[in-house]
Amino acid sequence: MAPVSFNNIAKTFGSTEVIRGISFDIRDGEFMVLVGPSGCGKSTLLRMLAGLEEITAGTIAIDGRVVNQVDSKDRDIAMVFQSYALYPHMSVRDNMGFSLRLRRADRSEIDARVMRAARILNLEPYLDRYPRELSGGQRQRVAMGRAIVRDPKVFLFDEPLSNLDAKLRVQMRSEIKALHQRLKTTTVYVTHDQIEAMTMADRIVVMHDGAIEQIGTPLELYDRPDNLFVAQFIGSPAMNVVRGTLRRTGSAAHVETADGVRWPAGSGGGVDGQAVAYGVRPDHLELGGGGERTVPGEIVVVEPTGSETELVVRIGDAQMTVETHGRTTLQPGDKVGFAIDPANVHLFDQASGARLVS
């Protein structure tokens, strides 16, 4: 268990800058998720922490000690790879005990620690099997077992669930989370899947193009995205965004789009006449109602999922996703109004993408 801190970290491969000066701290025992689209530099950042990649500039510290020049094996970290990277010629038991064997722990201690990890991960029946004799989920667990046997200062995960099918992914997600709650080891977890990030993280670092867009708890990111990128990246289905001009008259405000729709806005930031991006999440468009805070829509597609119904609707020239609870008798072509509570509206500057705050 240990805090980790990144200080002005940069990384270039040849002449391409992949990480552009990143700084943040991970608290002792925290489950930190690095999330961002593919190619944004998450793995590179993690691999620098693991000592698998040279650090071009800046410092990384684990437990207060700068580790730039420290070998992987002396950083006291354990890593779970996307491909699991199990040693194919070793049994599950030997895979899990390998690091202890290299550290010349004695046989009885290795056995005891492997057994303990196997019990935690329900791997006891498989200890004498080889990786090729295991299912994907079991291999995943062995990879985790190999990590926890070590009792390291930090766990690193690089997209560990990407090779599993959807159902197993959900199950392993909660297993990893439960494991963390039990061991309380500082964890850095890389994924491109924002749902994984939202469900597992204590805090999330949203990365884009080698830089940090925002750091915060899952709900902070969801409720108050700092910028348009985070707003559209976090949340599923994604936030609806239209571009228009902010009109402010006294305390009332709305955003006017080129198609003439007047979108209700609140007392948030921005000045009259400013070009803005207007964002509203699919579950904040309320079916029915009329009056001031309502925009007129037309149903395009109805997608029932059982407990909820997802609608694709046309409002003015914009296509929007709307999430309604329960079921509906609406048909494509029906014309309905959608009420929007200004408190749920997100406004961003169109040029910079930054959130407008009052």
Place this chain on the structure above:
Amino acid sequence: MKRLLTEAKLVLIGIPVAIWTLLPIYHMFLFSISTKEEAFSGELWPAHPTLRNFGVVFREQNYFLNHFWRQFANSLLIAVAVGAITLVVAAGAAFSISRLRTRGGRLVLNCALFTYFIPAAFLAVPMYKAMGTYGLLNTQWALILAMVTIASPYAIWVLKQASDKLPWELDEAARIDGASPLQLFRLVYLPLIAPSLVAVGTYALLLAWNEYLYAFLLLSNDKDITLPVALGHFLSADDSPWELLMTTGLIYALPPAAIYYAFKRYMVAGLTAGAVKS
């Protein structure tokens, strides 16, 4: 239909090739079970097949075969030594070029492979001189080192191709687990390329087993030479016992056949690994 045609073509090619390769072996076999008188009769099967020739060879009952067992053992010792040393050299080199990414490693490999552009026969004389300089002439080390030199470039190349296919994450996982490069080599790398090691080791072993020219040049003492060189001596007589020459040849060909049969699985997989760039 198309498959049938392909198979027909394969059979049409296969039958001549089989006859082509099997005929000399059959001829050799005929000699070995014929008496001296019958050996040149030209029959497809001798009138009085006999195993007497084998007895003569095994009991060293001929002038040319005075040191048969000794020379057989020489061949074996040299072949095994060449196989083993080539493995050590090639595995170390391939690991360092492919996995440790040693600077200049690829250049060294390419230079080594370049030596194959020069026929080994042309290198025999320089090799003879070099061994003379080292004072190794007429010792079996001379032949062992020469054969290792000839076998190594190909062996390194095959192992490097096999090594390149191992996933990087394994090395990284091992490093994080605390493995030093040497531990990585011993505990992860070697077990994983074991099939290729078998193939390469067998290749070097057979190369040395079958070598004539270098053995002839570098060794001269009757008690040091390998069996192929001794067989060469048969030809120096006007009245050679051909049936014994062929019998000895047949016996000499059996161990490679056995080895090939035993390791066939690895040979094919190992030697073709990396044949296709994927």
